[in-house]
Amino acid sequence: MPLDTFLLYLATWTLVALSPGPAVMFSMSQATRHGMRGAVAGTAGIMVGHVLVFGAVAFGLAAVLASYSGAVMTIRIVGALYLMYLGAKMLFAKPRNGEVAVTTPAPRAHGGLVLQGLAVQLTNPKLLLFVLALLPQFIHPGYPLALQVAVMLAVTIVIDSIALLAYAKLATHGARALKGSRAIAWLERAFGGALIFFGVKLLLSRK
Numbered sequence: 075m076p077l078d079t080f081l082l083y084l085a086t087w088t089l090v091a092l093s094p095g096p097a098v099m100f101s102m103s104q105a106t107r108h109g110m111r112g113a114v115a116g117t118a119g120i121m122v123g124h125v126l127v128f129g130a131v132a133f134g135l136a137a138v139l140a141s142y143s144g145a146v147m148t149i150r151i152v153g154a155l156y157l158m159y160l161g162a163k164m165l166f167a168k169p170r171n172g173e174v175a176v177t178t179p180a181p182r183a184h185g186g187l188v189l190q191g192l193a194v195q196l197t198n199p200k201l202l203l204f205v206l207a208l209l210p211q212f213i214h215p216g217y218p219l220a221l222q223v224a225v226m227l228a229v230t231i232v233i234d235s236i237a238l239l240a241y242a243k244l245a246t247h248g249a250r251a252l253k254g255s256r257a258i259a260w261l262e263r264a265f266g267g268a269l270i271f272f273g274v275k276l277l278l279s280r281k
Contacts, residue, residue, distance in 0.1 A: 075214055075222045080229075083212045087230055091237035096157055096272045098241050100194050103164055103265035104187060105242035106249045112187055113242035119191025120238065121231050126196065128227040131206050132220065150199045150276060157197075157273030160190065164266025200276070 075083075097120050105113035195201060213222055245265075 075212070075217055075225055079212055079214060080225065083226055084229055084233070086208070087226075087233050088237075091233045096194055096198060096269065096276075097191075097234075097238060099265060099268045099272060100160070100191065101238040101242045102245035103160075103269065104190075105245040106265060107164070108187065110239075110242060110246055113239065113246070115185075115187035116191040117235060117238045117242070119188035119193075120195050121191075121235060122188070123192050123195025123201075124227065124230055124234065127202055127205055128209075128223060128230070130202070131209055132223045150279065152197050154273045154277035156193055157276065158270050159273075160194075161266040161269030161271075161273060164269065165263050198276070200279070 101113050101117055101120070104116040108115075209223065209226060212226060213219065
């Protein structure tokens, strides 16, 4: 991959990563409820989702899937309902009297957060279609395809991890600043409402 193409992809995905979306809201909500280690676990699941999506694009599976509108619609509906489910859990969770998570979730809980992050990614058909449309724009015919996809995947994982964890850190600082007040419960509800919003938006999406 030529250096100018690499830098262009780096800049493009940085803008994508900084744009608030379901993954950002998910990471921030987990940071608020479970602390940074919970956010790291959820972000790890999102990164595994990236690996699977990029792998699907590299092997042509995404193109096959995208050609079947029924399959895309099914993923869209499942993804929307899952986001709304996560949001509803936060909205109706038992208040914790303003206490921010300071203990580390059990390994089993960590595994659950990883799976939640993975589910958020894999049930987002817009991500699959976006990557399918974006990657070919940066593929150079004079270089090995697998190597170029691997480089773009590495860039995506690094940039997304930094962005998501930065958002999560902001959420954690905000939660700690509100520690001891009832505002933390409303902050969590705000993240829950945001997840529901993205779920409804995905459900009503026509493309």
